Amino acid sequence: MNRAYSAQAVRDAEAPLLAAGEPLMLRAARALAEHVAEHLRSAASEELRGRGGRVLVLAGAGANGGDGLHAAALLRRDGIAADAIATADRLHEEGAAALRAAGGTILPLADTAPGMLEEQLATTTVVLDAMLGLGGRPEVPAALAPLLAVVRSSGVPVIAVDLPSFVDATTGQAAAEALLARETVTFGALKAGLLLPGGAERSGSIHLVDLGLSPHLTAAPTVLRLEDADVRALFPHPDRDASKYTRGVVALAAGSEQFPGAAVLTASGAARTGAGMVRCLAPERVLDLVLRERPEIVTHPIAETVVDPGAVDLAAVGRTDALVVGPGLAADDPRATAGLDGLREGTGTLRRGVIDAGALSALTTAHRFGPDVVLTPHRGEAERLATRLEVDPELPGAQLAPALARATGATVLLKGAITLIAPGDGGPLRAQDDATAQLATAGTGDVLAGVLGTLLAAGLPGPDAAALAAILHGRAGRLASRDGRQPLVALDVAAHLPEAIGTILAGAQP
Ligand SMILES: NC(=O)C1=CN([C@@H]2O[C@H](COP(=O)(O)OP(=O)(O)OC[C@H]3O[C@@H](n4cnc5c(N)ncnc54)[C@H](O)[C@@H]3O)[C@@H](O)[C@H]2O)[C@@H](O)CC1
Ligand SMILES: Nc1ncnc2c1ncn2[C@@H]1O[C@H](COP(=O)(O)OP(=O)(O)O)[C@@H](O)[C@H]1O
Ligand SMILES: [K+]
Numbered sequence: 001m002n003r004a005y006s007a008q009a010v011r012d013a014e015a016p017l018l019a020a021g022e023p024l025m026l027r028a029a030r031a032l033a034e035h036v037a038e039h040l041r042s043a044a045s046e047e048l049r050g051r052g053g054r055v056l057v058l059a060g061a062g063a064n065g066g067d068g069l070h071a072a073a074l075l076r077r078d079g080i081a082a083d084a085i086a087t088a089d090r091l092h093e094e095g096a097a098a099l100r101a102a103g104g105t106i107l108p109l110a111d112t113a114p115g116m117l118e119e120q121l122a123t124t125t126v127v128l129d130a131m132l133g134l135g136g137r138p139e140v141p142a143a144l145a146p147l148l149a150v151v152r153s154s155g156v157p158v159i160a161v162d163l164p165s166f167v168d169a170t171t172g173q174a175a176a177e178a179l180l181a182r183e184t185v186t187f188g189a190l191k192a193g194l195l196l197p198g199g200a201e202r203s204g205s206i207h208l209v210d211l212g213l214s215p216h217l218t219a220a221p222t223v224l225r226l227e228d229a230d231v232r233a234l235f236p237h238p239d240r241d242a243s244k245y246t247r248g249v250v251a252l253a254a255g256s257e258q259f260p261g262a263a264v265l266t267a268s269g270a271a272r273t274g275a276g277m278v279r280c281l282a283p284e285r286v287l288d289l290v291l292r293e294r295p296e297i298v299t300h301p302i303a304e305t306v307v308d309p310g311a312v313d314l315a316a317v318g319r320t321d322a323l324v325v326g327p328g329l330a331a332d333d334p335r336a337t338a339g340l341d342g343l344r345e346g347t348g349t350l351r352r353g354v355i356d357a358g359a360l361s362a363l364t365t366a367h368r369f370g371p372d373v374v375l376t377p378h379r380g381e382a383e384r385l386a387t388r389l390e391v392d393p394e395l396p397g398a399q400l401a402p403a404l405a406r407a408t409g410a411t412v413l414l415k416g417a418i419t420l421i422a423p424g425d426g427g428p429l430r431a432q433d434d435a436t437a438q439l440a441t442a443g444t445g446d447v448l449a450g451v452l453g454t455l456l457a458a459g460l461p462g463p464d465a466a467a468l469a470a471i472l473h474g475r476a477g478r479l480a481s482r483d484g485r486q487p488l489v490a491l492d493v494a495a496h497l498p499e500a501i502g503t504i505l506a507g508a509q510p
Pocket of ligand 2: 418435437441442445447
């Protein structure tokens with residue numbers, strides 16, 4: 001599990017070490033220089049051709065600039081050409097002195113003549129983004145915009161120092177013009193902003209350098225990211241004496257005349273994740289479609305003409321460990337209202353389940369749930385729900401998901417390129433980055449609801465089930481699309497779930 005911290009928590013952890021005279025910056029710079037040297041050794045010969053293996057540091061005024069300048073000095077000592085452009089009117093003095101002493105040049109950005117930046121980049125193999133780190137705000141000063149544009153259009157790979165500049169280390173909020181790094185070498189601890197939307201897209205692959213901070217990191221992490229090892233620890237593998245009932249029964253209130261396919265997709269997601277039994281409550285015509293694709297589903301027909309939620313008797317369907325309500329339902333479908341009532345805290349008879357799609361539209365301020373009930377909105381659904389619950393719909397996802405969790409008591413899984421999970425009982429946000437953009441196609445969300453339903457039915461706590469569902473769904477999507485190279489349809493995602501699960505449980509590389 002990756003644990004990521006606020007900027008303040010990292011500064012608090014550094015403080016006692018700095019007070020004790022520990023040379024944190026030199027430690028950071030040494031690790032950074034080693035990483036850059038390794039990058040140069042492994043860079044494709046094409047990248048190096050004509051560029052001479054030179055490193056160009058964009059150095060800001062603070063300690064982040066200091067890291068970059070010290071690293072450049074160390075690289076020079078190793079025979080690698082490294083120079084800097086000063087992007088602010090001040091420089092980290094010791095770092096600048098070290099680079100100059102090692103024979104490097106530092107060109108103030110304000111002194112660059114037209115065309116000079118392009119010339120510099122034409123002979124550069126790798127850019128080190130050391131403009132801003134922990135202290136960075138997500139806004140680009142006007143004087144820096146042309147430099148960023150030139151770096152971007154040069155195509156020279158960027159390594160971000162500690163975190164990409166112009167990204168808020170705590171919230172991930174990023175200036176639109178912030179550079180996209182190929183890699184980020186981060187010091188001491190993961191910063192929450194590296195895992196959250198904004199920062200995550202700009203960080204590339206993240207390399208954590210140990211500065212000896214861990215014993216001093218006393219604050220709780222604000223963002224978690226679960227990994228394959230967490231899936232192995234948490235996935236409900238059936239034991240020798242398992243029965244379909246011990247594995248868990250998931251009931252689906254999904255699929256309507258207007259959206260019949262949603263029931264097929266949700267049922268496939270649930271069954272392919274290893275449910276003991278999948279039930280489906282739907283009109284006959286929907287159930288016929290479900291049975292054609294998935295004969296193992298236990299069907300519970302409801303009359304197409306039913307309008308009274310009281311006529312949908314969830315208790316009568318038999319043993320149910322988790323309910324998935326909403327895929328392919330209109331907000332006024334009686335199953336949506338009955339499902340919400342069944343899951344609500346206090347009076348409901350069910351404690352675990354998924355509220356998706358149409359059922360989200362039926363949710364009001366009167367509903368209150370526990371953390372083993374998971375809401376699964378995409379951004380549009382989350383905004384509409386927020387408006388009804390008097391939550392600011394324009395909040396960034398990393399704040400919107402927790403606000404919706406507070407307003408409902410449920411765990412909120414906010415879908416998107418990064419899936420954010422806010423536990424209903426508070427606690428750190430989870431930010432999962434397992435997906436491929438090929439998943440942006442109708443019906444994949446229905447499959448996700450089914451996967452999540454099965455994990456909840458097996459007894460996993462809501463936040464863990466949600467994080468695992470995001471991982472398994474993302475991995476299945478990657479397998480189905482050959483790592484994003486080819487299109488997929490939603491049913492392909494369900495079909496690849498067993499392989500995704502098997503690969504992860506076997507400890508194989510993605
Ligand atoms: N504290 C330490 O000794 C260590 C710090 N380290 C480095 O130090 C960094 C933090 O350094 P600083 O605290 O000096 O902060 P930064 O170097 O991140 O930022 C410097 C200053 O830039 C200004 N600034 C912020 N946003 C701006 C914007 N959008 N446009 C223009 N100016 C802006 C602010 O006044 C900020 O204090 C870390 O990210 C890491 O790279 C590492 O060397 C490890 C040890
Ligand atoms: N750009 C993207 N990159 C990665 N995953 C994405 C992207 N867009 C959507 N997804 C994922 O695809 C799924 C889409 O769900 P949703 O929007 O509910 O679709 P539907 O309602 O049509 O089933 C979610 O799991 C979401 O996280
Ligand atoms: K930086």
